[in-house]
Amino acid sequence: MSESLSWDNIDYPLQPWMKNAIEVMGFDTMTPVQASTVPLFARNKDVVVESVTGSGKTVAFVIPIIEKIIAEEANTSKFKKGNFHSLVIAPTRELSTQINDVFHTFFQHYPEDQPPIKCQLLVGTHQKSVRDDVATFLEDKPQILVGTPGRVLDFLQFPSVKTSSCGMLVLDEADRLLDMSFMGDVQRILNLLPKQRRTGLFSATISSIGDLIFKTGLRNPVKVTVKSKNASPSSLGLYYTLVEPQEKLQQFLNIMNNYKFKKCIAYFPTCISVTYFYAFLKYIQNETSHLDSEVELYSLHGKLQTTSRLKTLEKFTETLGKSVLLTTDVAARGLDISEVDLVLQLDPPTDTSVFLHRCGRTGRANRVGKAIAFLNVGREEDYIPFLEVKDIHIEEMSLKRDGIPREDFYCVFKNWLLKDRARFDLGVRSFVAYIKHYSNHSASSIFRLQSLDYVGLAKLYGLFRLPKMPEITKHFKDNSVKDGWITEDRVDLDNFAYKDKKKESVRQSELRNIQKIHDKKKLKFELKKKNMAWSDKAETKESKLERKAKLALKRKALEEQIQKDQENVENEVEQDWKSVILQNKKRKGNSSGIQGSFDDL
Numbered sequence: 001m002s003e004s005l006s007w008d009n010i011d012y013p014l015q016p017w018m019k020n021a022i023e024v025m026g027f028d029t030m031t032p033v034q035a036s037t038v039p040l041f042a043r044n045k046d047v048v049v050e051s052v053t054g055s056g057k058t059v060a061f062v063i064p065i066i067e068k069i070i071a072e073e074a075n076t077s078k079f080k081k082g083n084f085h086s087l088v089i090a091p092t093r094e095l096s097t098q099i100n101d102v103f104h105t106f107f108q109h110y111p112e113d114q115p116p117i118k119c120q121l122l123v124g125t126h127q128k129s130v131r132d133d134v135a136t137f138l139e140d141k142p143q144i145l146v147g148t149p150g151r152v153l154d155f156l157q158f159p160s161v162k163t164s165s166c167g168m169l170v171l172d173e174a175d176r177l178l179d180m181s182f183m184g185d186v187q188r189i190l191n192l193l194p195k196q197r198r199t200g201l202f203s204a205t206i207s208s209i210g211d212l213i214f215k216t217g218l219r220n221p222v223k224v225t226v227k228s229k230n231a232s233p234s235s236l237g238l239y240y241t242l243v244e245p246q247e248k249l250q251q252f253l254n255i256m257n258n259y260k261f262k263k264c265i266a267y268f269p270t271c272i273s274v275t276y277f278y279a280f281l282k283y284i285q286n287e288t289s290h291l292d293s294e295v296e297l298y299s300l301h302g303k304l305q306t307t308s309r310l311k312t313l314e315k316f317t318e319t320l321g322k323s324v325l326l327t328t329d330v331a332a333r334g335l336d337i338s339e340v341d342l343v344l345q346l347d348p349p350t351d352t353s354v355f356l357h358r359c360g361r362t363g364r365a366n367r368v369g370k371a372i373a374f375l376n377v378g379r380e381e382d383y384i385p386f387l388e389v390k391d392i393h394i395e396e397m398s399l400k401r402d403g404i405p406r407e408d409f410y411c412v413f414k415n416w417l418l419k420d421r422a423r424f425d426l427g428v429r430s431f432v433a434y435i436k437h438y439s440n441h442s443a444s445s446i447f448r449l450q451s452l453d454y455v456g457l458a459k460l461y462g463l464f465r466l467p468k469m470p471e472i473t474k475h476f477k478d479n480s481v482k483d484g485w486i487t488e489d490r491v492d493l494d495n496f497a498y499k500d501k502k503k504e505s506v507r508q509s510e511l512r513n514i515q516k517i518h519d520k521k522k523l524k525f526e527l528k529k530k531n532m533a534w535s536d537k538a539e540t541k542e543s544k545l546e547r548k549a550k551l552a553l554k555r556k557a558l559e560e561q562i563q564k565d566q567e568n569v570e571n572e573v574e575q576d577w578k579s580v581i582l583q584n585k586k587r588k589g590n591s592s593g594i595q596g597s598f599d600d601l
């Protein structure tokens, strides 16, 4: 045990119950970031903390907050109804819930005979309104609030909530909270809080936001940076593997079936792609032998309801067997699930700092973990030196491909789609969302729309026809693909039905309407054609030819006429000036004065 990391080395004595809690949690020593941050933050310093993922930043702000509350409550009794002492903001509901749980784990050891310390969670759910949150707050009188920016802002705007006693603010994943999507809400929250407060900003990638940190009203902050040689923890192995886009899902299945792991978090590019691939993988697992039936699959993304998200996360955390969480960047930051030993990225994230956060869901607190990213072969290799520049060193891992030939696997996917038109619709929407997502890459010189393998990608999504979209019209040039069809046998789209009877009957009636319109137009045209006698038609054709010939003759005659006129004019002109000269000469002979010249002509 390193002497300097002993809990006794903090320059103030920790509360005995706190020491007890730490011991029970099994935290034998402080982590380096805790050793640097706890004394500063607890002693009235603003801090900006950057330390690798899984290095214990949460406890580094939880302890100072609790210590300060105890110290200040002993001196004053300012935390009356409607007031609170500390506010912690995190970008997702899952992370806020997790931070709230860490506070509660500490409180389990808090002596019962002392004034209670409480923490309230503020996240949007369908069961609880902000008004309910305010009612709970006024009733329970918690000193600590933890929540997501939107919900916290709504909460603080209630007149019965007084912000004047707020003495500590923590922005966890501060770089995310200060980016475009949250900045507005965070700024409004900051405006509601007193300026005399301690502020702590925490993240594994805080440098990425530069001077924006000063928008939070920090006062002489101390920057705490704890990094290993790599930008990621040393217990975390970073790998990439080069794959053809069409083979990504097969490679994913290959890892699920053949590699040893306990829990895996697999990142997909969009919410809709999680829904789509989860449904297909479930089918693969239940109806075919391509996915080990032992593997438990879970899906989590931002478009699901909070309660369902939290339940899924709980189940994934508690399950004992080999399990996989299919998710998006909603689960990229902060989540701490100790048994996750594998992270897979089907595509790199659009924002490079998220790459580290995703990988950092494993290899936490000195546990061993592996993170593998799939890169499109021949197109995305430049991402590796790009990461090197950012101190992210990543090794190649070559994976064996699963037995089934890729076209056969594609047929399995396609046949699944063909069973229900709704699946095809979802597949098209997922594919379109992916292309849009791809166009948002911050490293746009590497992730280029013009370099994408559109056919391979469409097959990855099980599609048999490329959707019509501007990106494809602009960047996809392949004359062998007619009308978007990427398979030889075209699907009869008119007879491609929805499994859902209601949906199908709506489609059928729409089809009939279209048919009616079509028929009407056709009928009109047919009638027009039919109403003309054959002789009339022949006559029309003859007269057309006649007219054409007459026109040609007319044109020829006209041209000849013009030619003649031209010659006549020239002759006339010549004649004219010759006669004028003659006349002039005559006149010259008769008189001495010149009456005309060539210029007169």
Ligand SMILES: Nc1ncnc2c1ncn2[C@@H]1O[C@H](COP(=O)(O)OP(=O)(O)OP(=O)(O)O)[C@@H](O)[C@H]1O
Pocket (backbone or CB within 6 Å): 026, 027, 028, 029, 030, 031, 034, 051, 052, 053, 054, 055, 056, 057, 058, 059, 203, 204, 333, 334, 335, 336, 338, 360, 364, 365
């Ligand atoms: N002193 C300690 N000793 C051992 N384990 C610890 C210690 N402090 C915290 N941990 C454990 O380390 C893990 C990671 O902690 P935490 O979630 O705070 O990391 P983090 O730095 O916030 O990571 P991220 O940047 O990914 O959010 C947790 O499981 C936590 O219980």
